[in-house]
Amino acid sequence: MAMKWLQIAGLLAFLTIHVYADTPANCTYEDVRGKWVFMIGSRGHDRTLDCSSFDSPLMELQITLDFPDLAVDQFGNTGFWTLIYNQGFEVVVGGEKYFAFSLYKQDGQNITSFCDQTFPGWSHDIFGRNWACFIGRKAEEQKPKQTVVLHEFEKVVSNRLYRHNAELIHQINRQQKSWQATRYPQFENMRIEDMIKMKGGRKSTIASIPKPAPVTPEVARVAKTLPDNFDWRNYNGINYVSPVRNQGSCGSCYAFGSMAMNEARIRVRTNNTLTPIFSTQDIVECSEYSQGCDGGFPYLIGGKYAEDFGVVEEECNPYKGVDGKCSTKPSCERHYFTNYEYIGGFYGACNEELMRINLVKNGPIAVSFEVYDDFVHYKGGIYIHTGLRDKFNPFEITNHVVLVVGYGVDPATGQKYWIVKNSWGDSWGESGFFRIRRGTDECSIESIAVQVEPIL
Ligand SMILES: *[C@@H]1O[C@H](CO)[C@@H](O)[C@H](O)[C@H]1NC(C)=O
Numbered sequence: 001m002a003m004k005w006l007q008i009a010g011l012l013a014f015l016t017i018h019v020y021a022d023t024p025a026n027c028t029y030e031d032v033r034g035k036w037v038f039m040i041g042s043r044g045h046d047r048t049l050d051c052s053s054f055d056s057p058l059m060e061l062q063i064t065l066d067f068p069d070l071a072v073d074q075f076g077n078t079g080f081w082t083l084i085y086n087q088g089f090e091v092v093v094g095g096e097k098y099f100a101f102s103l104y105k106q107d108g109q110n111i112t113s114f115c116d117q118t119f120p121g122w123s124h125d126i127f128g129r130n131w132a133c134f135i136g137r138k139a140e141e142q143k144p145k146q147t148v149v150l151h152e153f154e155k156v157v158s159n160r161l162y163r164h165n166a167e168l169i170h171q172i173n174r175q176q177k178s179w180q181a182t183r184y185p186q187f188e189n190m191r192i193e194d195m196i197k198m199k200g201g202r203k204s205t206i207a208s209i210p211k212p213a214p215v216t217p218e219v220a221r222v223a224k225t226l227p228d229n230f231d232w233r234n235y236n237g238i239n240y241v242s243p244v245r246n247q248g249s250c251g252s253c254y255a256f257g258s259m260a261m262n263e264a265r266i267r268v269r270t271n272n273t274l275t276p277i278f279s280t281q282d283i284v285e286c287s288e289y290s291q292g293c294d295g296g297f298p299y300l301i302g303g304k305y306a307e308d309f310g311v312v313e314e315e316c317n318p319y320k321g322v323d324g325k326c327s328t329k330p331s332c333e334r335h336y337f338t339n340y341e342y343i344g345g346f347y348g349a350c351n352e353e354l355m356r357i358n359l360v361k362n363g364p365i366a367v368s369f370e371v372y373d374d375f376v377h378y379k380g381g382i383y384i385h386t387g388l389r390d391k392f393n394p395f396e397i398t399n400h401v402v403l404v405v406g407y408g409v410d411p412a413t414g415q416k417y418w419i420v421k422n423s424w425g426d427s428w429g430e431s432g433f434f435r436i437r438r439g440t441d442e443c444s445i446e447s448i449a450v451q452v453e454p455i456l
């Protein structure tokens with residue numbers, strides 16, 4: 001065991017952590033599922049505990065992560081676990097929570113994921129007390145996974161300024177009638193690299209997103225009782241959605257999508273008595289659960305960060321849209337949230353009807369979806385990916401976080417859609433919002449929705 005520990009410590013020591021979008025780890029459900037040993041350091045710390053160079057485990061705990069979300073510790077206590085995209089996992093068992101990113105090593109474009117090991121992670125009890133650092137290692141060694149990130153273009157090209165492709169816009173509008181495309185002058189002075197960040201970053205080049213889970217008869221029965229059209233911007237004449245914002249050229253969509261959810265859910269819970277706008281810069285600068293302008297995930301931000309550290313209001317750290325040292329005023333009041341989860345209970349359990357039920361009952365929900373070349377031109381209508389590529393601007397498919405605020409059915413065509421709040425300013429799309437086909441997992445939008453509850 002000590003040998004093993006030294007090997008991991010040695011590996012950590014020479015890792016060069018060069019993160020350009022989320023983390024480049026690519027660990028799937030099957031990679032992570034199985035028997036783990038958690039090597040845990042001293043407890044009794046508070047949330048200021050720095051785990052970045054943790055190397056002093058005091059005890060070991062064996063935990064089995066089983067199908068579909070069952071965690072069992074060595075004493076037979078049962079709990080819960082979920083994968084978080086392809087980045088890491090969270091476990092709740094024996095009254096303790098554990099979260100860590102999966103271990104990877106990066107050497108230029110060569111990335112090796114060690115899905116049977118984690119970086120130092122954070123553990124604390126379910127009430128946020130008694131923090132400890134830990135490292136996870138699977139009981140049986142697995143083969144490392146090699147990923148070569150083959151970017152379709154070089155940095156030189158991605159430093160180029162974006163120029164709209166008139167032919168693409170024309171083609172979109174000619175090929176289909178569901179939605180309309182337009183040119184956005186505000187994008188023309190952005191570098192292609194910045195546009196990629198705006199669209200969610202380079203993460204989805206290594207993603208494997210689950211298909212929506214089957215709808216059970218019970219869920220179908222509840223869903224039948226819901227209205228055909230629902231919109232939190234106009235629920236009995238009242239708007240519960242905070243204003244549209246603009247993330248600029250920082251890959252902070254996850255912070256905007258998450259805070260849009262947390263803001264709306266406070267409005268829903270308090271009937272608009274409380275209407276805070278939360279600081280996304282605080283998340284970009286201060287959260288260790290995300291990668292600043294290089295990406296992050298609603299489960300870890302609107303959820304876990306808001307539970308463990310709380311979020312502050314905008315004036316405590318106004319948005320700058322660049323990475324930096326944590327400059328949030330320490331005197332600022334922090335707002336807390338709890339019961340964060342992937343809708344359906346764990347990563348891979350989501351579907352359209354569960355999303356509708358949660359949306360109507362609890363408020364808007366954070367989702368992520370695949371952004372293709374045609375999407376940036378969206379002007380109005382119900383978006384369905386056309387398959388058309390932008391030959392002039394070498395984009396990659398990206399994964400972008402946004403907020404579902406409602407749903408409906410087009411009276412003319414019968415097409416079902418989601419109503420979604422974006423963070424590209426209110427001159428984009430339908431006053432900053434878009435509609436997208438519903439019921440077909442369009443661009444994976446029904447696969448990994450997240451919910452959270454405010455603590456008032
Ligand atoms: C990536 O790995 C391959 C195979 O191990 C090796 O041939 C290549 O030189 C590596 N490239 C970089 C940039 O490290």
Ligand SMILES: *[C@@H]1O[C@H](CO)[C@@H](O)[C@H](O)[C@H]1NC(C)=O
Pocket residue numbers: 026028146147148205206207208
């Ligand atoms: C990530 O892992 C999945 C499943 O093992 C695989 O299908 C996918 O190709 C991997 N992505 C990359 C970029 O290696």
Ligand SMILES: *[C@@H]1O[C@H](CO)[C@@H](O)[C@H](O)[C@H]1NC(C)=O
Pocket residue numbers: 238271
């Ligand atoms: C919620 O607010 C609206 C508008 O201020 C008010 O008309 C309504 O009575 C409130 N509902 C409750 C349950 O207090």
